[in-house]
Amino acid sequence: MIESSQLTRKFSTKQGTVEAVRGVDFEVAEGETVGFLGANGAGKTTTLRMLTTLLGPSSGTATVAGHDLRDEPIEVRKRIGYVAQAGGTDPQTSVREELALQARLYRVPASEVPERVRRVSHQLDLYDLLDREAGALSGGQRRRLDIALGLIHRPPLVFLDEPTSGLDPQARSALWEHIRRLRDELGTTIFLTTHYLDEADALCDRLLIIDQGRIVTEGSPEELKNRVAGDLITIELQSGELVDRAKALLGSREDVRELATVGSTLRLTVERGEQAVLDMLRVLDGAELQPIAINLARPSLDQVFLAFTGRSLHDDPGATT
Numbered sequence: 001m002i003e004s005s006q007l008t009r010k011f012s013t014k015q016g017t018v019e020a021v022r023g024v025d026f027e028v029a030e031g032e033t034v035g036f037l038g039a040n041g042a043g044k045t046t047t048l049r050m051l052t053t054l055l056g057p058s059s060g061t062a063t064v065a066g067h068d069l070r071d072e073p074i075e076v077r078k079r080i081g082y083v084a085q086a087g088g089t090d091p092q093t094s095v096r097e098e099l100a101l102q103a104r105l106y107r108v109p110a111s112e113v114p115e116r117v118r119r120v121s122h123q124l125d126l127y128d129l130l131d132r133e134a135g136a137l138s139g140g141q142r143r144r145l146d147i148a149l150g151l152i153h154r155p156p157l158v159f160l161d162e163p164t165s166g167l168d169p170q171a172r173s174a175l176w177e178h179i180r181r182l183r184d185e186l187g188t189t190i191f192l193t194t195h196y197l198d199e200a201d202a203l204c205d206r207l208l209i210i211d212q213g214r215i216v217t218e219g220s221p222e223e224l225k226n227r228v229a230g231d232l233i234t235i236e237l238q239s240g241e242l243v244d245r246a247k248a249l250l251g252s253r254e255d256v257r258e259l260a261t262v263g264s265t266l267r268l269t270v271e272r273g274e275q276a277v278l279d280m281l282r283v284l285d286g287a288e289l290q291p292i293a294i295n296l297a298r299p300s301l302d303q304v305f306l307a308f309t310g311r312s313l314h315d316d317p318g319a320t321t
């Protein structure tokens with residue numbers, strides 16, 4: 001659905017040239033939900049604006065929904081929906097009028113417009129709000145309207161720029177449900193930007209992590225977590241002496257990457273923790289070692305982000321996760 005080839009964008013400013021995007025290569029398959037994860041200023045919006053034909057690349061190109069960005073921008077535009085960070089619409093227009101106007105802009109035949117408005121408003125839970133003025137909507141309702149506007153012409157590919165930015169936790173998880181349904185029920189390919197790690201984890205089949213204009217790694221949330229850290233198993237025993245025995249029994253396993261003892265606790269970093277923890281329990285039981293407590297912790301995407309970019313998203317003043 002998307003094939004980006006060395007897309008680059010520079011901006012000239014009074015202070016000099018800003019290299020916002022420095023040659024990004026990636027692919028997005030049909031039906032995937034792919035997240036572009038990065039801190040403020042990493043280059044997410046600039047890439048999105050290039051892929052949606054709103055901004056010309058300085059170099060490189062991309063094929064989007066089967067058409068080249070540079071050679072056939074109009075064909076690209078017909079096949080995509082773009083939901084920008086802040087929708088700018090007339091606050092006095094009703095939700096119904098907004099949707100109908102957008103449908104007409106996309107040349108949906110007039111006779112089909114009411115049905116389209118009905119469908120999309122059902123999909124995004126806006127049906128009871130159709131006669132409300134856009135200016136009177138809550139933040140979550142407004143974002144749902146923005147997404148409905150991006151879907152009215154039924155594009156196979158939708159770009160969402162920070163879809164839940166500024167929403168409260170309840171409105172965010174409600175919107176996630178709507179985004180999931182787009183993929184599951186309509187097969188829509190979704191490319192979204194976010195700097196919320198929980199959002200990336202909850203919604204995306206695959207993530208591209210962008211830092212300072214470059215993609216530093218990609219993979220499914222699970223793959224990325226496995227690649228970075230492995231799972232952490234902590235086993236607490238009655239005494240340091242018993243810990244030493246447990247260490248001797250478990251330390252030589254092939255799947256143990258790191259091992260440390262802290263007082264009467266043994267800490268092991270392993271691959272596939274769920275399986276390992278069961279095996280280890282069996283081994284300890286066989287040696288008549290009964291742990292007081294066992295804990296298994298999965299690595300977080302935060303650790304992944306830190307490993308690949310050298311900083312935490314929590315340090316980013318614009319991010320709230």
Ligand SMILES: Nc1ncnc2c1ncn2[C@@H]1O[C@H](COP(=O)(O)OP(=O)(O)OP(=O)(O)O)[C@@H](O)[C@H]1O
Nearest residue numbers: 011013018020038039040041042043044045046047
């Ligand atoms: N029109 C412009 N003129 C000059 N510099 C720009 C322009 N647009 C973006 N930049 C710079 O390019 C870099 C990337 O910006 P971009 O908006 O793509 O980041 P982002 O990852 O989307 O950040 P955010 O999460 O804050 O939206 C930033 O350093 C930004 O200041």
